[in-house]
Amino acid sequence: MSSRFPGSTMSDSPAPHLLQQEMALWRRHAPFDAMAPEALRTLVLAAEQAYFAPEEVIACPDDGPATALFVVKSGLVSAHQGLAELAGGWQYEAGDCFPMAALMNGRAVTATYRADSDVFVWRVPADTVKAVAAVSPPLAAHLSERVLQLLQLAGREQARQATQAALAQQSMERPLRELMRPKVLTVGPDTPLELALRAMSQRRVGSVLVVDADHRPLGILTRDDVLDRVTLPQRPLHTAIGQVMSQPVRSLGVQHTAQEAALLMSRYTLRHVPVVDGERLVGIVSERDLFALSRLSVQRVSSELRAADHVAAVLEQAPRIRELARLLAGQGVGAKTLTGLIAHLNDLLTERLVQLHATALGLDLGQAAWLAFGSEGRGEQTLATDQDNGIVFASEQPDQDRPRWLALGAAVCDSLNEAGFPLCKGGVMARNPDCCRSVQEWREAFLTWLNQGTPEDLLRVSIFFDARPVAGQAAWAEPLRALARGPASARFLRLMAENALRWKPPLSWRGALDPEARHGVLGLDLKANGTALFVEAARLMALAQGxxxxxxxxxxxxxxxxxxxxxxxxxxxxxxxxxxxGLRLQGQLAPGDETASPEGPNWVPIDRLNDLDRRTLRVSLRVAQRLQQRLQLDHLRA
Structure with missing residues (x-):
């Protein structure tokens, strides 16, 4: 049952006092309380009131693309997935709106909305909602996903908590515009070397930037470059600097942060990074500038890893990686950057171990590549991670050559275990024949999985689709990466979907957190029941879409x-x-608590979370639930 505005007809305008009363009801709830009067008036005038009896369906997937926004006036509405295999749901009460994502994206709802009691709603046509949202920021922000706003707020709060112990001037989140030295020594590409070197000496700087007429960086010459590019080749000092400069020059924008510059320096073994505004050079940061911020540095640890000439020297750096991670977290580095830095340094540690052990065994790494799988392959390692690795080698007689590469796998895996990366309980390690194969053997295995794999296969091999070369000749891994992009058979994608849906978000039917009790303590596993839900879904969608x-x-x-x-x-x-x-890292980085929990490093007791974390955790799991529902609809509908 539905009706127009009370006290009016299709052709009449409502009495002013009735309109004001109705608008007052709307203003009791967000985002209507923040909307301009005229924008809210448009919504209220366009709204129909509708009644739904208990158990009556308000909207469902069979209705087609959403045509209206429902605003609950009174009563309770439950949203349940349309497919019985998916558990979960949500409850809406007075002031709540639905279906926001479906309406804004012009698609059908993915849940069935049903009245739990006598329900009265305001029903606003989609065209009106979108028109008002275009001129009303509060409504637009609300419709564009409250979830994202809450997640961003929680992310900022995580960073705030982490930085309480760090001084503001030491933050690795500071933009380069605040750290750079604006007075940069620059010359044109035709400048003779003698003049450039004299200027470096007079200014007592270690580098000179070469720029074009528009002050755009073309190259750089550093003190280290002089030996290899000028002195040893006996270049005459009248040579134009453009002939000996390092190019292309790697630069960052003024908006980039200190940790981004640190990662760039480490990745490409740089000591100086030019800073640009658009394309124009405006400053420079050096290794000394950045790492005066802390007693440890990404560059320092990575340099010592590269320079390590024996296994024990490499292993000495493993605790420093963890110490550096804790320091950077305290300076406000976010989860995305921090896991990337951890993975980068772990890559360097692994690469050096592979090189040292290969040399000791007399193996040519030009004929093989060391592969990282799982979280290391994805560049998402936290501090608590085991080993997932393999080897791909070139051979026409793999059975004959495999023992040599297995010996390398065993040596490196043992060293990684000493470094604090436990052996994989599932055996996904280069020391095992199933993870040490020739290029052709890996190719045949991938093709078998993609076209004929069994559910049992999938449970064992899904992380192989995260393969990334870490050491050796990366070209040998490219055929695997090409196959990991698909195409995959519909059958295999279905198996992946079933695998991705094995675990459900720990939410009750009303959308509340549903923790489990371990030793009398209520909590959640943030990996198995959290991040893994997104990892599995992302892997499937990436393969399905190439x-x-x-x-x-x-x-x-x-x-x-x-x-x-x-x-x-x-x-x-x-x-x-x-x-x-971020929540996982918070627990692992807590002083003296990296692996102290008897339930594992990814377990978090609910009573340890503040109100914002609990609320955002619930919303994050709801996002995972919706994502799983999409997988169900896309791959398991038939």
């Missing part, structure tokens, strides 16, 4: 775009995943 990305965030965003998912919804996926990663 996405090349390996990281979960990148997969979610790229696959969502390929599927036509709205920007706010796919950003919500990524933000929810990163929030859960």
């Amino acid at each position: 996405i090349d990305a390996v990281g979960t965030r990148e997969r979610l965003l790229a696959a969502g775009e390929a599927l036509g998912v709205g920007e706010q919804e796919r950003q919500g996926w990524a933000a929810a995943f990163e929030f859960l990663q």
Whole structure:
């Protein structure tokens, strides 16, 4: 049953006092309380009032694309997934709106909305809602996903908590515009070396930037370059600096942060990074500038890893990686950057171990590649992680050559275990024949999994689709990466979907947190019942869409775009995943508590979370629930 505005007809305008009374009812709830009077008036005038009896369906997937926004006036509404296999649901009360994502994206709802009691709603046509949202920021923000706003707020709160112990001037989150030295020594590409070197000496600086007429960086010459590029080749001092400069020069924008510069320096073994505004050079930061911020540095640890000439020297750096991670977390580095830094340094540690052991065994790494699987392959390692690795080698007689590479796998895996990376309980390690194969053997295995794999196969091999080369000749891994991009058979995708849906978000039917009790303490496993839900979904969607990305965030965003998912919804996926990663890191980085929990490093007692964390955890898990529902609809409907 529905009716127009009370006290009016289709052709009449409502009495002013009735309109004011109705608008007052709306203003009791967000976002209507923040809307301009004229915008709210438009919504109220366009709204129909409707009544639904208990158990009556208000909206369902069979209705087609959403045509209206429902605002609950009184009563309770439950949303349940349309497929029986998916548990979960949500409850809406007075002031709540639905279905926001379906209405804004022009698609059908993915849940069935049913009245739990006598329900009265305001029903506003989609065209009116979108028109008002275009001129009303509070409504637009609300419709564009409250979830994303809450996740962003919680992310900022995580960073705030982490920085309480760090001084503001020491924050690695500071933008380079605050850290750079604006007075940069620059010359044109035709400047003779003699003049450039004299200027470096007079200014007592270690580098000179070469720029074009528009002050855009073309190259750089440092003191270290002089020996290899000028002195040893006996270049005459009248040579133009453009002939000996290092190019292309790697630069960052003024908006980039100290930790981004640190990662760039470490990745490319740099000591100086030019800072640009647009394309114009405005400053420079050096290794000394950045790492005066802390007694440890990414560059210092990575340099010592590269320089280590024996295994024991490499192993000495493992505790420093954890110490550096704790320090950077205290300076406000976010979960995405922090896990990337941890993975980068762990890559360097692994690479050096592979090189040292290969040399000791007389093996040519030009004929093989060391592969990282799982979280290391995705670049998402936290401090509590075991080993997932393998070897791909070139051979026409793999059975004959395999023992030599297995010896390398055993030696490296044992060293990694000493470094604090436990042996994989599932045996996914290069020391085992199933993870040490020739290029052709890996290729045949991938093709078998993609076309004929069994459910049992999938449970064992899914992390192989995160393969990334870490050491050796990366080209040998490319055939595997190409196969990991698909195409996969519909049958295999279905198996992956079933695998991804094995675990459900720990939410009650009303959407409340549903923790489990361990030793009398209520809590949640943030990996198994949190981040893993996004990892599995992202891997499946990337394979189904032929996405090349390996990281979960990148997969979610790229696959969502390929599927036509709205920007706010796919950003919500990524933000929810990163929030859960941040909670995991908080627990692991707590002083003296990295692995202290008897329930494991990913277990968090509910009473340890503050109100915002609990609320955002619930919303993040709800996002995972919706994402799983999408997988169910896309791959298990038949």
